[in-house]
Amino acid sequence: MAQTSSPPSTSQPAQSSVPSLAALWAKKYYTSVTSVEKPSQLANNRNFKEVTTTEGRKYTAKKLIDNLTLASAQAWSMTETLLSEEIRRHDINPDLVNPLEIAADTRHLFQKVLAAYAERSTPRRLSVIVGKDFGQVRQKYTSIDRRAIGFVSMQFHYTGQKLLKWLSPPEQVLWKPYLKVMDDHMYMPLQAAYEAAANHPYDSPALAAVRHLLPVSSKIAVSVCQKICHLHPDYKTYSGSLHEIQVKTASIRDVEMFQVYLCLCVLENHIQSVQQELFPLCVMLYPCLHVKWKLVQDMLQAMGWQIHEYLPAEPMATFLPYLRIFSEMFAGEVFQND
Known part of the structure; x- marks a missing residue:
């Protein structure tokens, strides 16, 4: 952990x-x-x-x-x-x-x-x-x-x-x-996340890392979704093709959502919010929305690389352990019986 x-x-x-x-x-x-x-x-x-x-x-x-x-x-x-x-x-x-x-x-x-x-x-x-x-x-x-x-x-x-x-x-x-x-x-x-941030001293490395990520999280989300569209050009979800504006908007929001949960993990210093909320929600919603786990895995990999590209070394080091945990929780082995 x-x-x-x-x-x-x-x-x-x-x-x-x-x-x-x-x-x-x-x-x-x-x-x-x-x-x-x-x-x-x-x-x-x-x-x-x-x-x-x-x-x-x-x-x-x-x-x-x-x-x-x-x-x-x-x-x-x-x-x-x-x-x-x-x-x-x-x-x-x-x-x-x-x-x-x-x-x-x-x-x-x-x-x-x-x-x-x-x-x-x-x-x-x-x-x-x-x-x-x-x-x-x-x-x-x-x-x-x-x-x-x-x-x-x-x-x-x-x-x-x-x-x-x-x-x-x-x-x-x-x-x-x-x-x-x-x-x-x-x-x-x-x-x-706001409330968790209030529990940190002003010079907290966790708080500094979050301040680095939040302003660029939308740019990261857009880049990640472009990458996923390139990797899966013919993919169709419950609402339509990945290239359709409604699906693209929802996809960008989801990548932003994963980044906010990532920030929350860093600020709370544990992964409870992912274990008890994000992961169960994904398990419940994504199959209904025809979002395959391979898509989520590719998204997390692309998100990790984009965060690495945008962030300096120190805040990146703060996020890295949690990014690894995200990847492990959504790995193919977890869903091999799906």
């Missing part, structure tokens, strides 16, 4: 590390989406300018709120179709997967984000505004059986996808960055 002694308590605690890491994630995120979600032809489009006004944003937010209940119901139908058999197969307590409660929590989070959207909060600011709320929902569903968050994540993702159909192309361009912030906070243990 990659375990070392806990960070010394004699140094000054990193009291600012929670907002610091949150701000790092927000900046990284903002940079990644603004380079994609600002087509010049739309930015000069009259309709695009209209939807960016305060009134335009309020109109979009109201339209989505009015359709939120229907989208949530449709999303649960999709989630149930995908995962209902997994409750029995993985011996998950059905009481932990209450569709009405999950839908209600999903609607609450969407309503909060839509209120911020209507008030012209930026996506960069949004990740700080709603981070704690998403962390609380994640904590609620992972406190008894961490696999329950898989149902919440899929419900949340499908709700967001269903809502898009009520938006015009300019509205979609403006709304999608907010949707990605929400998806990221639901799929990834970001709040747990």
Whole structure:
């Protein structure tokens, strides 16, 4: 196991590390989406300018709120179709997967984000505004059986996808960055990472390593997904080809997710979050999504090389033991009977 002694308590605690890491994630995120979600032809489009006004944003937010209940119901139908058999197969307590409660929590989070959207909060600011709320929902569903968050994540993702159909192309361009912030906070243990960072002294090597990785994690994810598309050009998942935009977006998010869990392992100085949450979720979700383990293994190998390329030697040395553990846990030998 990659375990070392806990960070010394004699140094000054990193009291600012929670907002610091949150701000790092927000900046990284903002940079990644603004380079994609600002087509010049739309930015000069009259309709695009209209939807960016305060009134335009309020109109979009109201339209989505009015359709939120229907989208949530449709999303649960999709989630149930995908995962209902997994409750029995993985011996998950059905009481932990209450569709009405999950839908209600999903609607609450969407309503909060839509209120911020209507008030012209930026996506960069949004990740700080709603981070704690998403962390609380994640904590609620992972406190008894961490696999329950898989149902919440899929419900949340499908709700967001269903809502898009009520938006015009300019509205979609403006709304999608907010949707990605929400998806990221639901799929990834970001709040747990922020809280773990707060337990470290400011000069902690673990904290320094995470500060190096987070800002480049999106670039790494994009490069990794390009590599996987090259290695598996004809591969099709449950949602389509690896080259399709929806699948590509989800793939990039998953590589980012693995990096956040990697950061959490370093900050917590153990691999419990992977053993109890990430690995069981992958075992439950990936077969349903037609993601083969060879794909995951190739992704982890490419991710390790990309991190090595982007990071200096010292932070890389901090991550290396955990990268090895990730590779061992998802190795072909583990799934040889699959």
